[in-house]
Amino acid sequence: MIVAFSDLDDTLFQTRRKLPLGMDGLTPATLGRDGQPHSFCTPAQSALLAHFASSGVTLIPVTGRDQAAMARVTLPFTSWRILDHGLTLLRPDGGVDLDWRTYVLTQLEPLQDALADCTAAVTGLAAEHGCRLTRHTAHGTHFMTVFKHPDADATQLEQMQLALEKHVERTYDSGLHVIANANNVSVLPRGLGKSEAVRHLRETQFPHATLTLALGDSLSDLGFMNACDLAITPPGGQLLRTVTAAKLPQR
The missing domain is CATH 3.40.50.1000 (HAD superfamily/HAD-like)
Structure with a gap:
C-alpha cells in the first residue's frame, strides 16, 4: 500500500x-x-x-x-x-475520530491562558497594521489566532510576525509557535x-x-x-x- x-x-x-x-x-x-x-x-x-x-x-x-x-x-x-x-481527524465515513478529539482537548486545555495572553498582547498592534484578527476553534476550543491583512501587505505582516515571535520567545514554555505565509501570520500549539x-x-x-x-x-x-x-x-x-x-x- x-x-x-x-x-x-x-x-x-x-x-x-x-x-x-x-x-x-x-x-x-x-x-x-x-x-x-x-x-x-x-x-x-x-x-x-x-x-x-x-x-x-x-x-x-x-x-x-x-x-x-x-x-x-x-x-x-x-x-x-x-x-x-x-x-481534527475525519474517518472515511465522514465522522470525527472521537479518540483523537479527546486527546486534542486534553492537550489544548493547558494552552488556553497562553493563547489568550499572546492574542491580547498583539491585538492593538494588529489594528495599527490593518490586520484582521480571527480566533479559530477545534472541537469548540480555541487553538489558533490568525492575523490576516486584507491586501496581503508583506511589510505589515512581517511586523506582526516579528511581534508574535518576540512574545512567544519571551514565554517559550507557553507551548506555542508562529507560522507565516504570504497571506497571514498565525500562533498555534507547538507540539500538536x-x-x-x-x-x-x-x-x-x-x-x-x-x-x-x-x-x-x-x-x-x-x-x-x-x-x-x-x-x-x-x-x-x-x-x-x-x-x-x-x-x-x-x-
Whole structure:
C-alpha cells in the first residue's frame, strides 16, 4: 500500500490569482461561499491526482481547513482527512475520530491562558497594521489566532510576525509557535499539529504501508513531510523559495 499525505491549498490547487494569465485546462477544485468555483487544479495537478487514483494510492488531505471549508473542496477524497492543522481527524465515513478529539482537548486545555495572553498582547498592534484578527476553534476550543491583512501587505505582516515571535520567545514554555505565509501570520500549539496527526494515522491505520509520500508547499508543512518516507513540493512554493534564497554551502 502507498499512502500520500498532502497539503491542499497551493499544493494540489490554487486560486486563479496565483496562476499564469490565460492558462488553459483548469479543473475546479473548490467552491467559494457563493457556490462558484474558487480554486483550480492545473493540468499537472490533475494528472497527479489521476495517477494516484489509477494506481490505488490512498490520498489523505492534511490541511488547515476546518470542516466547513473542507466541505467546499470538490476533489473526491475517500479515506481519512486531517483538518484544523491536525487537530481534527475525519474517518472515511465522514465522522470525527472521537479518540483523537479527546486527546486534542486534553492537550489544548493547558494552552488556553497562553493563547489568550499572546492574542491580547498583539491585538492593538494588529489594528495599527490593518490586520484582521480571527480566533479559530477545534472541537469548540480555541487553538489558533490568525492575523490576516486584507491586501496581503508583506511589510505589515512581517511586523506582526516579528511581534508574535518576540512574545512567544519571551514565554517559550507557553507551548506555542508562529507560522507565516504570504497571506497571514498565525500562533498555534507547538507540539500538536499536522505532524502528530500524520504519525498517529501511520501508526494506527497504515502501519503496513510500504511507502508514504508527503506533499506540501509551506515551511509549516515540514513537520508532517519529515514524518513520511519521501517528500514532494511544487516549484514557486514557500519551501523552494526559502531553500533557493538560503545560499548554503554545499558539503
